[in-house]
Amino acid sequence: MENTTLSGSRSNLAGDEEEETWLHAWGLITSFAVSMTLKAAIELGLFDALSNAGGRALTADELAAGLPAVDKTDGVASVDRILRLLASFDVVRCLTETGAHGETIRQYTPAPVCRWLAINHGGSSLAPYAMFTTDQDCLTAWQQLGAAVEGGQTAFGRTHGVTMVEHFGRTPRLSGVFDKAMVQISAMVTSKLLERFHGFDDISVLVDVGGGTGATLKMVTSTYKHIRGINFDLPYAISLAPSIPGDNASRPGYQAAARC
Numbered sequence: 001m002e003n004t005t006l007s008g009s010r011s012n013l014a015g016d017e018e019e020e021t022w023l024h025a026w027g028l029i030t031s032f033a034v035s036m037t038l039k040a041a042i043e044l045g046l047f048d049a050l051s052n053a054g055g056r057a058l059t060a061d062e063l064a065a066g067l068p069a070v071d072k073t074d075g076v077a078s079v080d081r082i083l084r085l086l087a088s089f090d091v092v093r094c095l096t097e098t099g100a101h102g103e104t105i106r107q108y109t110p111a112p113v114c115r116w117l118a119i120n121h122g123g124s125s126l127a128p129y130a131m132f133t134t135d136q137d138c139l140t141a142w143q144q145l146g147a148a149v150e151g152g153q154t155a156f157g158r159t160h161g162v163t164m165v166e167h168f169g170r171t172p173r174l175s176g177v178f179d180k181a182m183v184q185i186s187a188m189v190t191s192k193l194l195e196r197f198h199g200f201d202d203i204s205v206l207v208d209v210g211g212g213t214g215a216t217l218k219m220v221t222s223t224y225k226h227i228r229g230i231n232f233d234l235p236y237a238i239s240l241a242p243s244i245p246g247d248n249a250s251r252p253g254y255q256a257a258a259r260c
């Protein structure tokens with residue numbers, strides 16, 4: 001059966017299904033707004049403030065009051081809009097009440113996922129990874145994705161003229177952001193690995209190729225103290241790694257960051 005569509009043309013989709021697919025497309029098109037709003041909320045410390053409130057629900061006024069030099073009226077309204085959007089993706093929970101003068105009062109609490117988005121709660125966090133993926137140098141590369149398919153080069157290469165790893169070597173700001181993200185992710189993955197994997201028992205020397213600043217290797221060798229660990233990475237990563245006297249270049253072009 002044919003129906004009139006949202007655009008006025010004819011379609012074989014039933015009305016409900018057409019609206020559902022329209023909403024699906026709309027959600028896909030605007031999904032970048034969620035990532036960018038998460039980034040803003042992380043930068044503003046909103047997840048930390050909500051997670052550290054001891055179970056108390058906070059208003060946008062209370063959250064904005066904790067921000068430095070915020071323009072009061074605009075700041076409160078912006079914090080409220082950010083949290084309303086995040087509430088619709090179950091990142092925070094929103095409680096709505098009517099005040100004494102009929103005004104709407106919204107209060108926010110952290111949803112369980114905030115555990116991974118707060119930075120200062122004492123555990124590992126995915127917030128540094130969110131900051132890396134939404135970094136300006138990464139986002140500009142996405143603009144080139146279609147052109148890269150046609151042009152036979154990676155999007156990152158088209159944008160920055162080098163591979164991502166080479167770009168890290170030239171851009172200490174970005175390699176620092178990347179390293180913070182990797183250290184957190186490695187800590188989460190490696191702690192699970194150490195709980196379940198027992199293949200390190202008979203290893204005496206462990207080389208972590210592409211080991212970044214050595215966080216993974218340090219966790220392994222802290223648990224398996226008989227292992228001599230050699231971290232193996234490019235010079236930009238080694239420059240960020242804690243140095244261990246006596247452990248220098250292990251191969252031309254590469255350096256061992258640390259013997260753990």
Ligand SMILES: C[S@@+](CC[C@H](N)C(=O)[O-])C[C@H]1O[C@@H](n2cnc3c(N)ncnc32)[C@H](O)[C@@H]1O
Nearest residue numbers: 165182183186210211212213216232233234237
């Ligand atoms: C996804 S990161 C992993 C970081 C690290 N394993 C951790 O847990 O933090 C990949 C690493 O590979 C390194 N890498 C890339 N190309 C490399 C190469 N040709 N030789 C050595 N390391 C390389 C990068 O510098 C980066 O530190």
